[in-house]
Amino acid sequence: MLIESGPGQAHAAVWTADASATVELSRLSAPAHGHIDPPRHLLVAGPVNLDDMASKVGLYRACLLLGGPYDMYQWINLAELVRVWPLLDLPPGIAACWTRALRDAGLLPAPPPPAIPVRRGIGSATPTGRTSPGSTGRIPPAPTGRTPVLVAGQTSPSGSRPRIPSPRAGKRRKRPA
Numbered sequence: 001m002l003i004e005s006g007p008g009q010a011h012a013a014v015w016t017a018d019a020s021a022t023v024e025l026s027r028l029s030a031p032a033h034g035h036i037d038p039p040r041h042l043l044v045a046g047p048v049n050l051d052d053m054a055s056k057v058g059l060y061r062a063c064l065l066l067g068g069p070y071d072m073y074q075w076i077n078l079a080e081l082v083r084v085w086p087l088l089d090l091p092p093g094i095a096a097c098w099t100r101a102l103r104d105a106g107l108l109p110a111p112p113p114p115a116i117p118v119r120r121g122i123g124s125a126t127p128t129g130r131t132s133p134g135s136t137g138r139i140p141p142a143p144t145g146r147t148p149v150l151v152a153g154q155t156s157p158s159g160s161r162p163r164i165p166s167p168r169a170g171k172r173r174k175r176p177a
Contacts, residue, residue, distance in 0.1 A: 023069050025105050028078035038075055042066055056080065057087045064094060082107045 033051055038044045042062040048055045060081060063071050082102060090098070102108040 023072050028076045030075050030077045032077040032080045057084050
């Protein structure tokens with residue numbers, strides 16, 4: 001799938017049904033409201049109410065998947081296509097082609113920048129529980145007022161194992177002699 005645009009040309013997306021023709025986005029000026037009766041080859045049953053969002057999404061999806069340029073010019077309104085774009089469930093290749101064309105035309109926002117991975121966990125441990133190379137396996141200093149939590153197999157920053165009091169400590173009963 002290709003995107004064609006040249007100096008002074010309108011942005012166009014390749015028709016994805018058989019990649020035999022291009023569609024100029026500026027020519028997508030079908031009615032946005034009212035009732036229409038699309039052709040049967042689009043597999044849309046009966047008249048479509050363009051004021052009903054679900055019906056409009058179904059028609060636009062059918063046009064992008066099964067229609068030719070004539071169908072797209074006849075039944076798709078560019079402003080409405082941009083409006084319903086997040087609701088269309090298209091195959092990845094078709095969605096990528098049209099998304100790029102709509103972004104190039106300035107109709108969709110640019111994609112967000114990739115997220116920066118954040119290391120989480122104590123001692124930069126891997127999901128297997130092993131510490132990564134260069135890691136000491138020790139707990140980093142805790143912020144003021146917080147007590148570090150130890151994970152099984154790790155030692156405290158002081159190097160000694162913490163003493164865990166018994167839940168019954170201090171409540172010892174004397175046995176009768």
